Amino acid sequence: MNAPAKIETTLKDWETDQEVRWCPGCGDYAILKAVQRTLPQLGANPANTCFISGIGCSSRFPYYMETYGFHTIHGRAPAFATGAKLANPDLDIWLVTGDGDGLSIGGNHLMHVLRRNVNMQIMLFNNEIYGLTKGQYSPTSREGTRSPSTPLGSVDHPARPAAFALGAGARFVGRGFDVSKNLPDVLKAAHAHQGAAFVEIFQNCIVYNKDVFNDFAAPKGAEDRQLWLENGQPMLFAGGTKGIALDKDNLCLKVVDVEGDDWETAGVIVHDVTNRSIAHMLVELPFGPFPMALGVLYDDPRPSYEVSVAAEREKAIAGKQANLAKLLGTGQTWTVE
Amino acid sequence: MATKAADTPALGASSTQPDAVVVRFAGDSGDGMQLTGGQFTLSTALAGNDLATFPDFPAEIRAPQGTLFGVSAFQINFGSREISTAGDAPDVLVAMNPAALKVNLPSLKPGGLIIADTGEFTKRNLDKAKYASNPLEDGSLDKWQVLAFDISAMTVEAVKPFGLGNKDALRSKNMWTLGLALWMFDRSREPIEQWLKGKFKNKPDIADANIAALNAGHAYGETAELSAPLKQVHMAPVASDPGLYRTITGAEAVSLGLVAGAQLAELPMFFGGYPITPASAILHHLARMKEYGVTTFQAEDEIAAICSAIGASYAGSLGVTSSSGPGIALKGEAMGLGIITELPLVIINSQRGGPSTGLPTKTEQSDLYQAVYGRNGDAPMPVIAASSPADAFECAIEACRIAVEYMTPVMLLTDGYIANAAEPWKVPDPASFKPFPAKFLTEKNGPDDTLLTYKRDEKGARPWIKPGTPGLMHRIGGIEKDSLTGNISYDPANHQLMTDLRKAKVDGIANDVPAQGTCLGEPGAKLAVVGWGSTYGPIHRAVAVAREKGLDVAHVHFRHIWPMPANTGELLRSFDKVLVPEMNTGQFKTVLRDQFLIDAQSYTKTNGLPFYIHELEAAIEEALS
Numbered sequence: 001m002n003a004p005a006k007i008e009t010t011l012k013d014w015e016t017d018q019e020v021r022w023c024p025g026c027g028d029y030a031i032l033k034a035v036q037r038t039l040p041q042l043g044a045n046p047a048n049t050c051f052i053s054g055i056g057c058s059s060r061f062p063y064y065m066e067t068y069g070f071h072t073i074h075g076r077a078p079a080f081a082t083g084a085k086l087a088n089p090d091l092d093i094w095l096v097t098g099d100g101d102g103l104s105i106g107g108n109h110l111m112h113v114l115r116r117n118v119n120m121q122i123m124l125f126n127n128e129i130y131g132l133t134k135g136q137y138s139p140t141s142r143e144g145t146r147s148p149s150t151p152l153g154s155v156d157h158p159a160r161p162a163a164f165a166l167g168a169g170a171r172f173v174g175r176g177f178d179v180s181k182n183l184p185d186v187l188k189a190a191h192a193h194q195g196a197a198f199v200e201i202f203q204n205c206i207v208y209n210k211d212v213f214n215d216f217a218a219p220k221g222a223e224d225r226q227l228w229l230e231n232g233q234p235m236l237f238a239g240g241t242k243g244i245a246l247d248k249d250n251l252c253l254k255v256v257d258v259e260g261d262d263w264e265t266a267g268v269i270v271h272d273v274t275n276r277s278i279a280h281m282l283v284e285l286p287f288g289p290f291p292m293a294l295g296v297l298y299d300d301p302r303p304s305y306e307v308s309v310a311a312e313r314e315k316a317i318a319g320k321q322a323n324l325a326k327l328l329g330t331g332q333t334w335t336v337e
Numbered sequence: 338m339a340t341k342a343a344d345t346p347a348l349g350a351s352s353t354q355p356d357a358v359v360v361r362f363a364g365d366s367g368d369g370m371q372l373t374g375g376q377f378t379l380s381t382a383l384a385g386n387d388l389a390t391f392p393d394f395p396a397e398i399r400a401p402q403g404t405l406f407g408v409s410a411f412q413i414n415f416g417s418r419e420i421s422t423a424g425d426a427p428d429v430l431v432a433m434n435p436a437a438l439k440v441n442l443p444s445l446k447p448g449g450l451i452i453a454d455t456g457e458f459t460k461r462n463l464d465k466a467k468y469a470s471n472p473l474e475d476g477s478l479d480k481w482q483v484l485a486f487d488i489s490a491m492t493v494e495a496v497k498p499f500g501l502g503n504k505d506a507l508r509s510k511n512m513w514t515l516g517l518a519l520w521m522f523d524r525s526r527e528p529i530e531q532w533l534k535g536k537f538k539n540k541p542d543i544a545d546a547n548i549a550a551l552n553a554g555h556a557y558g559e560t561a562e563l564s565a566p567l568k569q570v571h572m573a574p575v576a577s578d579p580g581l582y583r584t585i586t587g588a589e590a591v592s593l594g595l596v597a598g599a600q601l602a603e604l605p606m607f608f609g610g611y612p613i614t615p616a617s618a619i620l621h622h623l624a625r626m627k628e629y630g631v632t633t634f635q636a637e638d639e640i641a642a643i644c645s646a647i648g649a650s651y652a653g654s655l656g657v658t659s660s661s662g663p664g665i666a667l668k669g670e671a672m673g674l675g676i677i678t679e680l681p682l683v684i685i686n687s688q689r690g691g692p693s694t695g696l697p698t699k700t701e702q703s704d705l706y707q708a709v710y711g712r713n714g715d716a717p718m719p720v721i722a723a724s725s726p727a728d729a730f731e732c733a734i735e736a737c738r739i740a741v742e743y744m745t746p747v748m749l750l751t752d753g754y755i756a757n758a759a760e761p762w763k764v765p766d767p768a769s770f771k772p773f774p775a776k777f778l779t780e781k782n783g784p785d786d787t788l789l790t791y792k793r794d795e796k797g798a799r800p801w802i803k804p805g806t807p808g809l810m811h812r813i814g815g816i817e818k819d820s821l822t823g824n825i826s827y828d829p830a831n832h833q834l835m836t837d838l839r840k841a842k843v844d845g846i847a848n849d850v851p852a853q854g855t856c857l858g859e860p861g862a863k864l865a866v867v868g869w870g871s872t873y874g875p876i877h878r879a880v881a882v883a884r885e886k887g888l889d890v891a892h893v894h895f896r897h898i899w900p901m902p903a904n905t906g907e908l909l910r911s912f913d914k915v916l917v918p919e920m921n922t923g924q925f926k927t928v929l930r931d932q933f934l935i936d937a938q939s940y941t942k943t944n945g946l947p948f949y950i951h952e953l954e955a956a957i958e959e960a961l962s
Contacts, residue, residue: 016812018824047807052648055815063812063825068804070651071814072644073674079609079641083648083656084804086632087607091652091804109644112637309632317628324600324767327629328593332528333583333764334383336574 006043011036016066027178027203038184049092052081054101057132058125061096075106078113089306093120099140100130103159114168117195119304127205135208162283165198172197173298177217189296195304216292229295234268237291243268253281274300357416359424363441364433366400366409369511374411380524381415382584385574388415391423392757396697403465408440417573422874425949435466450482456489495553496546509550516554523571585762587726587755588618594733596629599655602741603774605630607649608657609642614697615753616661616687639664643671650680653803659685662704669712676716678813679799681740688752690945699945700753702870703921708748709899715836717843720899722750724873727762738773744798754871778802790823797842847900858891865912869895879953906933916960
């Protein structure tokens with residue numbers, strides 16, 4: 001695929017005339033704006049851009065983007081997107097899913113689109129609840145979540161979207177949250193990645209799971225609770241007074257104090273987005289003892305599916321001519337005079 | 338055979354040459370009976386006989402050796418006249434072991450010939466087949482003719498020069514048997530030798546051993562002093578239209594028809610599939626046709642298979658998916674999306690015995706309700722059905738045409754019998770097909786520079802708009818849409834209108850397909866035998882026989898199941914009686930009654946096997962009595 005020509009647009013060019021129907025105050029509004037802000041910066045062409053979604057609050061997203069859009073069925077967006085991408089590899093596909101859509105009913109498809117590495121951006125809005133069906137607990141809800149379907153509290157262990165993605169073979173794993181000013185940068189990095197780029201976006205459901213991410217997303221004290229990862233930079237937080245180091249005895253990560261600017265002495269790791277082993281630790285980092293790892297956790301491209309399919313096709317058809325008459329008459333034939 | 342089992346003297350019992358013969362090869366599922374049958378079919382076709390085949394094999398790939406449930410069989414009916422079914426009862430049964438004999442003996446014609454491998458009639462194998470004594474020796478086969486000799490030992494002897502171990506040597510038994518069969522019917526071994534050389538290109542020793550076994554079997558027939566039953570039979574070629582012929586299975590025909598259909602629509606084809614018996618063969622065939630603009634995708638499940646195909650259609654390819662009943666059930670929700678978004682899609686259902694896993698390798702027509710009615714909401718979808726392996730080619734093209742011209746999913750029904758069975762096919766000239774090029778919208782189509790994504794043409798189809806087209810950005814999805822703009826609409830009147838429009842579009846296809854006629858007999862007959870799908874062969878033959886006896890009966894066979902051709906009601910009402918034989922509990926009968934308020938009567942069967950001609954003859958006589 002050739003790099004498409006960049007074109008100039010403004011945020012307005014990406015807005016549709018459709019009335020946005022999320023609840024007032026929903027985190028989805030902020031994500032929508034972040035995406036609409038990001039696309040002009042990428043020089044993206046609306047006619048070549050396609051948003052494909054499943055079912056759920058997040059999946060209404062395509063209706064609000066002045067691009068091509070396909071609101072499909074519950075959990076299956078990755079399959080539609082894979083077919084569309086194979087049919088037209090030049091399309092710039094953004095997949096929009098949620099924690100229920102992508103990890104419950106659609107877990108299988110999400111796994112396979114990541115494993116195959118189909119070139120697209122996958123945004124999973126994680127609000128840890130089923131919003132559109134009125135508040136049941138979801139596969140990412142924390143243990144003990146009280147909901148209409150779990151009045152005594154949920155007992156099952158939540159899935160971790162970023163860990164799931166990496167485990168499925170994702171070559172790009174990013175994380176952000178709805179109102180973060182850094183979200184466009186994460187989306188830009190995802191877009192630059194050739195292959196399936198998975199971005200978990202924590203999203204505040206103000207009706208059914210209000211402020212559930214406040215422990216790290218609230219502006220107050222954010223520095224201490226957010227670890228923004230940057231390739232080639234030390235993993236520092238809390239204004240540079242703390243960092244993440246490797247506990248070599250236990251083969252895990254640990255929080256260390258940094259004296260002055262001397263993070264090297266403290267053993268703080270320099271983030272290497274291509275280090276898959278560290279990425280596995282970052283996606284599993286428990287919040288509480290550790291800050292929330294955000295930004296680009298992992299980014300190490302390898303050939304994407306549609307490129308490999310096209311290459312195989314080119315090889316297979318080299319020197320062959322499509323001749324329907326000949327095809328129909330293949331095999332062992334006989335002629336009746 | 339075309340007539341009742343008892344009417345025709347079995348092979349060898351009469352000095353006259355028969356005009357058709359039914360042979361069944363039966364053995365262990367590891368004995369290579371399907372290969373033997375396939376190669377015998379090829380030699381039969383090359384000899385210019387008409388033919389029909391019926392592969393009948395267990396679901397297990399390698400069932401325990403020698404067991405009754407591990408028996409695999411291949412039946413072929415061939416002759417110097419038109420052949421319409423694989424035959425009711427075999428004239429010749431080749432039984433490679435006691436289990437194969439036991440399972441297949443009940444269908445053998447009285448006086449028929451049994452060829453058995455005594456080498457396999459050991460105490461152990463007799464026990465496995467639950468024989469108390471050896472049937473070859475205890476007189477229980479007296480009403481048939483028996484030729485029993487040690488095929489195993491003779492095969493081992495024949496391949497000795499090639500230094501194979503005993504186990505490998507015995508693998509060539511099927512070729513020895515094929516060699517004998519080729520001698521019996523005066524066939525050339527040459528094409529089989531060529532095939533073996535190709536198949537074992539990298540193992541010339543194995544190829545040579547198999548050829549030696551083939552030749553040994555042939556020589557045995559030629560030189561051994563056999564008792565009367567084994568006579569050489571020469572079957573004259575059947576008179577056919579001049580032209581190029583080949584054998585074709587339904588799965589091949591569907592694949593080729595899809596390729597032709599996509600070419601006629603001037604579209605690349607995307608095929609999303611998931612392995613399932615008996616539909617997988619279509620995926621296998623298409624995976625090798627990349628130079629025809631075919632992309633195949635083995636999805637992670639049945640749902641992803643259809644969803645990827647719809648995604649491809651959305652992006653401007655002709656999306657196709659294929660499965661069998663259980664997989665079709667999983668695809669139901671996505672079909673609904675294809676229907677409401679109005680995107681072209683071809684869905685092939687190679688039906689098998691159900692419900693649930695049912696009988697995966699056996700044939701049935703029991704997914705008709707599922708095809709016609711089996712979705713949530715008012716979700717009308719055209720359904721067409723192939724009547725034979727060769728007919729599946731034209732049906733696949735027709736499915737593509739309707740999908741593209743009407744912007745709709747279309748279901749093509751075949752079944753396990755059609756998918757696996759082979760018949761001679763006159764290779765058509767692609768120049769004779771009428772193209773139906775797909776049209777894509779390239780500029781706004783509404784007043785005041787607006788885009789109307791659901792503005793319909795004279796057929797009721799909406800425009801196909803490829804993502805990537807400048808200026809035509811729009812959103813579609815599963816939520817009800819405004820009847821013109823395609824934007825989300827919850828307006829009650831709009832939903833009523835859209836429901837009506839979707840129905841009218843599909844109903845209108847009734848006027849865009851050939852009028853329904855009879856394939857035998859005339860409108861107004863006392864009885865119409867009405868069929869669809871793979872019952873064509875037995876119905877056709879049974880009606881022909883009844884008409885020869887002077888009965889006033891017609892055969893009406895439907896390709897277009899939903900909607901049916903516009904004249905269907907008028908035609909069916911012209912008959913005094915309507916009899917609908919089906920391999921289900923009466924599904925098409927229900928549809929006919931529902932659509933036309935006629936007193937259609939059922940004649941049904943669900944034992945996993947196609948109808949026998951004599952069963953239908955009896956049903957016709959009963960209906961007219």
